[in-house]
Amino acid sequence: MSRIGTFLDSRRRRLRDAALPVLQCALAAGAAFAIARHVAGHELPFFAPIACVLVLGISVTNRLRRSVELALGVSVGVGVGDAIVLVIGSGWWQIAVVVALALLVALLFDVGALLLNQAAVSAVLVATLQPPGTTAAFSRWIDTLIGAALGLLVASVLPSNPLTAARRTVDALLAELEEALRGAAESIESADPETGARVLERIRASQRAVDAFEGAVDAGYEITRIAPGRRRHRGELSRLRTATDPLDLAVRNARVLVRRAVSAETDGEPVGDDVAPTLRALADAVGLLRVDLGGGHRLDGVEIAVLDVAARLPRGGGGFSADVVVAQMRSIVTDLLCATGMDREAARTAASASRR
Structure with missing residues (x-):
């Protein structure tokens, strides 16, 4: 078989093996948005599908432990960001404070670099996407918990075949x-x-x-x-x-x-x-x-x-x-x-x- 044929065959096998996890990730992201919007009553719960995709998307090709780290990281980052921005507002120095505190809180759990990075990124998103003092305060953290929890639930109850x-x-x-x-x-x-x-x-x-x-x-x-x-x-x-x-x-x-x-x-x-x-x-x-x-x-x-x-x-x-x-x-x-x-x-x- 030629190199091109070998490459195409490997891509086909990879897509075939990933088809079910990708479908699960897509459906779970939609479900996370629906739950946060229609059950929790949040008008634009964009953090719910984001957290779900982060958790399930990495579990398509990586180990579940990393999915758990991502779920914790995004939850810590959004939670800290919501709490701090509500008090001190948003701006360049507020972003610096939020990132520092999110990293410090994550470090208390003795975690790896993946969780730390995700906590910092999530905190930055919270501090820049929406201003404080709105109804979105803390609803974003709840949306994150919904998405992360649903992602971990799907990864646990409907996992891919471990032998594939x-x-x-x-x-x-x-x-x-x-x-x-x-x-x-x-x-x-x-x-x-x-x-x-x-x-x-x-x-x-x-x-x-x-x-x-x-x-x-x-x-x-x-x-x-x-x-x-x-x-x-x-x-x-x-x-x-x-x-x-x-x-x-x-x-x-x-x-x-x-x-x-x-x-x-x-x-x-x-x-x-x-x-x-x-x-x-x-x-x-x-x-x-x-x-x-x-x-x-x-x-x-x-x-x-x-x-x-x-x-x-x-x-x-x-x-x-x-x-x-x-x-x-x-x-x-x-x-x-x-x-x-x-x-x-x-x-x-x-x-x-x-x-x-």
Whole structure:
């Protein structure tokens, strides 16, 4: 698939996965406005949908904890802004006072930068959008509470599937690893350092995929803690969490492997004939892990495939860099066995049990 095709396919998947959360956010924003206007009786409750969108909009792609921080931040900022502007009025120095007090109040809760920034921004909005002494005083804070509460309620009762992002990101991560191993095999077989350099450039940029996978698993766990209907997914999320650190290590070891393969080709160092075929077998095992781990299947077949690769590992590669390539293959085998749930010590022993 071309780069453009790959990009378009990734955008389609992203829009498909985000369709339900986006719809929930849009409907909740409208509902927050309606509640604040028709139930609370506020004529123009613009802070209600704003707070709701801030809370739900970030939960589309980020962790729920950040949504809670935003809800607290906007509520603190609007509340402090309403109270201070009612007393001292509005103007440039009043804005300075409001921002300072909003930040100080937020700091009392020992919070992160996200909450602090949102508190300051909300206070500035209150101090500049409407003058004091009107019926809007404190109604804006009530509107904010309505919107933030509705956003958190929707995020808790109607959360997105905690497995969607986790499965998508582990698939992307393992695709990068599989492609790197196949690329290294092709580079070694053709003795072409330029091919290896392209593979190395790509695998060096794979840390984003690792971080995305780890973040998606953590976000999924947060959803299962607050949404009873999603707790049935904890088993699969636990298995994915078990795989996070080993897959991170596998990718790091693959970077070293590809770099040493390029060095061997550049230096004209001989590489054993069995190294490239074994790399392809290892890539096949990664492909099987990609299907079974991402699909929620049993990993028995993956473990057997990786153990078969372990038995085929050559004792050495033929030269210094080639020996490092083989050593990294053994390390990746260990990582993949750990990703299936095997104890690391047992995985090391199995990876060293070469019949060659």
